[in-house]
Amino acid sequence: MDEVAQGVAFVDGRFRPVGEARISVLDMALTKGDSTYDVVHVWKGRFYRLDSHLDRFQASMNALRLDPGLTRRQIEDVLHECVSRAGLRDAYVSMTCTRGRTTVPGSRDIRNARNGFYAFAVPFVWITTPEQQEHGASLWISSRPRIAPESVDPAVKNYHWLDIQMAQFEAYDHDAQLVVLRDQSGGITEGAGYNIFAFVDDRWVTPKNGVLGGITRQSVIELLAEDGVALDEGHLSADAVLRATEVVVTSTAGGVMPVTEVNGRPVGSGRPGPHTRRLRDRYWARHGDDRWSTPVRPSRPMQLPEVFD
Numbered sequence: 001m002d003e004v005a006q007g008v009a010f011v012d013g014r015f016r017p018v019g020e021a022r023i024s025v026l027d028m029a030l031t032k033g034d035s036t037y038d039v040v041h042v043w044k045g046r047f048y049r050l051d052s053h054l055d056r057f058q059a060s061m062n063a064l065r066l067d068p069g070l071t072r073r074q075i076e077d078v079l080h081e082c083v084s085r086a087g088l089r090d091a092y093v094s095m096t097c098t099r100g101r102t103t104v105p106g107s108r109d110i111r112n113a114r115n116g117f118y119a120f121a122v123p124f125v126w127i128t129t130p131e132q133q134e135h136g137a138s139l140w141i142s143s144r145p146r147i148a149p150e151s152v153d154p155a156v157k158n159y160h161w162l163d164i165q166m167a168q169f170e171a172y173d174h175d176a177q178l179v180v181l182r183d184q185s186g187g188i189t190e191g192a193g194y195n196i197f198a199f200v201d202d203r204w205v206t207p208k209n210g211v212l213g214g215i216t217r218q219s220v221i222e223l224l225a226e227d228g229v230a231l232d233e234g235h236l237s238a239d240a241v242l243r244a245t246e247v248v249v250t251s252t253a254g255g256v257m258p259v260t261e262v263n264g265r266p267v268g269s270g271r272p273g274p275h276t277r278r279l280r281d282r283y284w285a286r287h288g289d290d291r292w293s294t295p296v297r298p299s300r301p302m303q304l305p306e307v308f309d
C-alpha cells in the first residue's frame, strides 16, 4: 500500500502522509490530556452528517475554551482535502484541537497557550466488523465506574480514557470484545467509543446522562421515531441489559452494532434480532441520502490563515 493510501494528515498547516504526522511532546494534549476531538466517517465517497460533527466539535471547543485558529469552513475544507488526497472511499476522519503550549517561556499559565489543530483521514475503522456483526459481539459490564460527569463532562468528546481503557482490559480478561461502564449509582453509561441501547419490555432504552451525545445514537433515536418504536431515554440498569432481548452499541466507527452476549449469557436468541437488523439496514441506507450525507469534494487549493505559514 502506498504511503498516502494509509491516510493523510493535516498538522502544522501542512498535509502529509499520516505516518509522518507528529505533534510536540510539550503539547498539553499529551502532558495534561487537554484537548477535544471529533470523528466523522465517509462511506462510499460521502460524509455522513458532517454538519452535526462540526457542530459538536465547536461546542466541545467552546466548553474547553479552545480555539483551533481555523474557521468552521476551513476545518471542513481540511477534512475534505485529507480524504480526497488519501483517495479513500470509506474513511475514518478525525479532527483534534489541542491546548498546545504556552508562548511565554517557563510559564504554566494556560491562558497563554497557543492552541493547536490537526486532522487526519485513514481507512474506515470498525469497532466490530460487518462479518462480526452478522453474529453479534460479546459485551462485558465493567466493575470499574466511569469517571464522574461533574469532573470530566462526557458530553465534551475527550481523551480521558484511563477508566475506559482499564475496563476494556477487564472485558478482554472475560473473553468479551466490548465493554460498558456504570456510573456511581450503578446505571449503565457507555463504552470504548460507543453508546448502548437495550430492547427490554417492548421498548428500547438508552442512557440519557453521563454519556456523549453520539451522532449515531441520534440517528437511531430518529429512526425509532420514524418507525413509531417506543424509546426511553433515561436510566438503564445492568439488570435491564441482562434481561434485554436485543442490545446494540452505536458508533461512527461501525454504525449500529449488534451485541449477542452480555457477561457470558446470550442476549435473546443469541443472534441479532429483527429490530436490530432493521435499524442497521436503515442506518446504512441514510448514507446515500442527500438529507444526511454529502459527497467528498475533489482536491483543490486551500486558503489558510497566516498562523499556519
Ligand SMILES: Cc1ncc(COP(=O)(O)O)c(C=O)c1O
Binding pocket: 039, 190, 191, 192, 193, 194, 195, 211, 212, 213, 214, 215, 216, 217, 250, 251, 252, 253
Ligand atoms: C465515549 C464515547 N461514547 C460514544 C461515542 C459514539 O459517538 P458517535 O456516534 O458520535 O461516534 C463515542 C465516539 O467515539 C465515544 O468516544
